[in-house]
Amino acid sequence: MQQKAFSILKISDWILKLAYLNALFIAFSFLGCLIGGFFPATTAMLTVIRKWLMGDTEIPVFSTFWVSYKKDFLRSNLLGYILTFIGFTIFMYYLLLNQTVSEVAVWLRYPLVIITIIYIAFLLYVFPVFVHYEMKIPQILKTTFLIMSVSPLSTIMLIAAGIILYFTMSNFPGLIPLFGGSLIGFIVMWSSYLAFSQLKQKEEKTVVLD
Template sequence: MEFRGVMGGLYRITEWIMRLTVINLLWIVCSIPVFFFGFMGLVSQTTDAFLSILPIVAILSPFTLFPATAAMFTVARKWVTGEEDVPLLKTFFRGYKENYVQSMVGGIIFIIVIAIIVVNYFFYTKQGGSLKMLSVLFIAFSVVIAIAMFNFFSIMVHLHMKVLQIVKNSILITIGSPINSIVTILCNGVIVYICLTKMNFFLVVFFMGSVVATFSFWQFNRSFTKLQMKQQELEEKAQMNQEQNEDDNDKDITESEPSLSESHESDTHTSSNDENNKV
């Protein structure tokens, strides 16, 4: 039975609330160790206690949080590309299984890069003079890596590539589409801020991850579609130029054939005159 009007709109809203909630809960359940230690760090009373928990979270993330996030992006991809009525549990756990190894390896790479950025940032903040200004550069690097992680999951569930290719392309897309990258990080930052500061983590439990994943893949899909259209236009233009060059070459050959014929006739006429002279 299909509802229309106000009832139809309310039905659609409640249906999307259910979808986002189910996927977000699955994401948290599959990442329980990370969320447990992360919550302990947030409620800790001292900064030292929070910093001591961060290495544990970093070690656990590639094995739990990254695969669960890849599974969540798998479902988000289905929604964005028009498959809204996919089975949630089946699609989520299929994405979890299929992308586990790539997401784990990619997670290890990103965690190592983030660790290097953090170490260098604190190192240069303790320096004096112009060296201290380099800490700003590492803040910029951290923003690029944060955006690249969203693109990493989007590319992983959308295209078939090796892990290193996914990581490289995620960074290239981040740098090559600065406007989309800025929109992605700002909007996701607002979503995370609202979820962390409002309603006592209610939004974190039921909506934060799924909303971020859906918006991030939607933004990536827009950028990727534009790049495909530009590439297709360039290929069509190159093909047209090639066909035009081939036509010009054929035309030049056609024009040169009469001159060859005329030259042959001239040679024949000259030879006949020579024979007549001999006679």
């Protein structure tokens, strides 16, 4: 009975933590008028989740969030707008191909679909890489591609979890303002953290073999 009550309290504690983190994510996104606040709020949220996953579950959430938000404000926005520009370019190519009636345009759609899938997978990893490693932006981009290449299972798990979460939120839209951002962030960071751990293990085995 006591164990059951403890489990219920623990689940309730995590629900409150995720709801509070989601509220911070929304508030600080709007603090920067979305244009300047969304990306640093995303990296701040992932920073908190990363610490939770590493076992530091009793961190002061607000101060950890705020420190990360301030520290990475410019860098996260720079990275975010680079990715936004790439996504906008892909979207414009889609519009161009849809307006072009030719056999070449039909064939060009296939590589564009592949590029889009790679871009989406890249987006899922790039901000977790940002908060996990102390790197400059060019190194972050290279490391993200590397992790995508060596961790296909984590990528599949991440996409599958994202699909499940999408249908859950679609059926229960009331959950979106409470847990939308933090739940997505938790799944993305958890899957990415598994990939980081796998990469570290492979590097350690290589060092031992050498």
